[in-house]
Amino acid sequence: MLRRVEITVIVCLVIALGGPLRTTPAQVEANKDVMRRASDFWNTGDMTIADEVYAADFVNHDPTAPDVRDLETYKAYAAGARVGMPDFHVTSDDMVGEGDKVASRWTVTGTQTAELAGIPPTDRQATWTGITIYRFADGKVVEAWWSKDTQGMLEQLGVMPPSRPTYTWGEPSPITGDPGDPATNKASVQRMIEEVMNQQNMGVVDELFAADYVMHDPAWPMEVRGPEGFKQWAGAMLEPYFSDSHITAEMIAEGDKVAVPWTWTGTHTGEFMGMAPTGNQITVTGTSIHRFANGKFVESWASYDGLGMIQQLTAPPTWPIEGAWTTSIPIPDAGIIIGLWTVVPQDREGLTFTSMIRAAKPEATIFGAFPEADHESDHIGQTVWTGSGAYESTWIGYGTKTAETPGQLPEIVYISVLSGKAQFADRDTIKGVGTHAFYLGSQDADGDGWPEEDEEPVACFPYASTGRRVRLMPPCVPPPPESE
Numbered sequence: 471m472l473r474r475v476e477i478t479v480i481v482c483l484v485i486a487l488g489g490p491l492r493t494t495p496a497q498v499e500a501n502k503d504v505m506r507r508a509s510d511f512w513n514t515g516d517m518t519i520a521d522e523v524y525a526a527d528f529v530n531h532d533p534t535a536p537d538v539r540d541l542e543t544y545k546a547y548a549a550g551a552r553v554g555m556p557d558f559h560v561t562s563d564d565m566v567g568e569g570d571k572v573a574s575r576w577t578v579t580g581t582q583t584a585e586l587a588g589i590p591p592t593d594r595q596a597t598w599t600g601i602t603i604y605r606f607a608d609g610k611v612v613e614a615w616w617s618k619d620t621q622g623m624l625e626q627l628g629v630m631p632p633s634r635p636t637y638t639w640g641e642p643s644p645i646t647g648d649p650g651d652p653a654t655n656k657a658s659v660q661r662m663i664e665e666v667m668n669q670q671n672m673g674v675v676d677e678l679f680a681a682d683y684v685m686h687d688p689a690w691p692m693e694v695r696g697p698e699g700f701k702q703w704a705g706a707m708l709e710p711y712f713s714d715s716h717i718t719a720e721m722i723a724e725g726d727k728v729a730v731p732w733t734w735t736g737t738h739t740g741e742f743m744g745m746a747p748t749g750n751q752i753t754v755t756g757t758s759i760h761r762f763a764n765g766k767f768v769e770s771w772a773s774y775d776g777l778g779m780i781q782q783l784t785a786p787p788t789w790p791i792e793g794a795w796t797t798s799i800p801i802p803d804a805g806i807i808i809g810l811w812t813v814v815p816q817d818r819e820g821l822t823f824t825s826m827i828r829a830a831k832p833e834a835t836i837f838g839a840f841p842e843a844d845h846e847s848d849h850i851g852q853t854v855w856t857g858s859g860a861y862e863s864t865w866i867g868y869g870t871k872t873a874e875t876p877g878q879l880p881e882i883v884y885i886s887v888l889s890g891k892a893q894f895a896d897r898d899t900i901k902g903v904g905t906h907a908f909y910l911g912s913q914d915a916d917g918d919g920w921p922e923e924d925e926e927p928v929a930c931f932p933y934a935s936t937g938r939r940v941r942l943m944p945p946c947v948p949p950p951p952e953s954e
Contacts, residue, residue, distance in 0.1 A: 498567035501606045505574050512560050515552040520545050525610040532616040533755055533775040554586025566729040568722045573729035575601045575759055575771055582627055596626035597637050599688050601757040601773040603731050615731055617757040619688055621777040634691040643684045647763030649726030655762045656721050659728050667717045670708050672701050680766040687772040712736030731757045746893045748859035749789030754779045786820045787859045789897045794940040799933050804837055813853060823853040827865055834869055843869035843883040859894040882911035885921055900937040905930055
């Protein structure tokens, strides 16, 4: 009878607590111990520890190492890191656990004395940070998600130019207070994500964040303090830099902290960190940990795939340049030159194009500079993508005069060479600058249509242009016929 009562009580508790898979605080602490053991694996390279810590069907998610997916590739990846950096050492700075997941915030140091991921030895020391989410089952790690400052590591090894003064988490905030409860803290994080990040209501930040709030983001080049600091940090993912900005997230809460693995998407529609708009659609994953006191955000740590973001921003643009454009070039004291610019791709990647410019109002004499010319040809050339929504072009055209003897070909009076750089301002607008050089026909000694390499132009003028994409427009409606 007593045994039956015990079983009944246990069943009732399971139902009340939300099901049999709810993890107890003791189990969360046991999972943290396994994470500490995982640090021992990385710090020693002992593969027997890996087999002890990770399940045989372990799955890895790392945006900076997409090929490292299972236990064998994961062990090989760790072994390679330790060959490149024999003094590789990871320190766990904090952990947040709930259910079957634990978030670990960490710092790595190492000196690259051998080849590492294709990088020749540099003998440089690097320090970088990250946050990893581990999922557990039966006392082992079955899945992991990584957010780490790979860009910072590469900068310190000299592969990329430095972008910030420090690569560490920095000193923790001394702010203390009522830690609140995990459910309430989660609700505050959810409100911040939905109303601030997804609805762009910055006024909510003043309600949720403490006046002495501090953010630790080693990849961010500026200090982030107080509500205004967070607004600037969060605003970098919003208009006018990115449209369609949206964050999806999960949450792991314990004590006064909430760990938030998130995915952010947006469209690059404004200048960001010196990068002109490209129209590229960006997806970045990361993890943030927020600490609460007296019902407010008081401290945060953020780690995300900054390198992947740069790679997406500098990838070939989503906005296609191929198509038809109208270009306008203002000429002082003369008016505006209108051109029709047609761009046709030469490759599938969208990097090289054939382009042609035809003047809507051709001026063969170039405003009297070549009075003997009576015809101006179209300008034919090549346009190439140079990165971040930018293009360079060269076009060549000719000014000719009709031959005096019937049946003879026209004579080339001048060779016109346009060189230009163009940059997307938005999906349907391109701003450009360049030069317009003129050579005499006699400067083409071999008759191949190009001036000889040692020839200087007889005239060279700068110009600025605006190009607008030709879009489909509704047809005009003709008036009804007049009645008889």
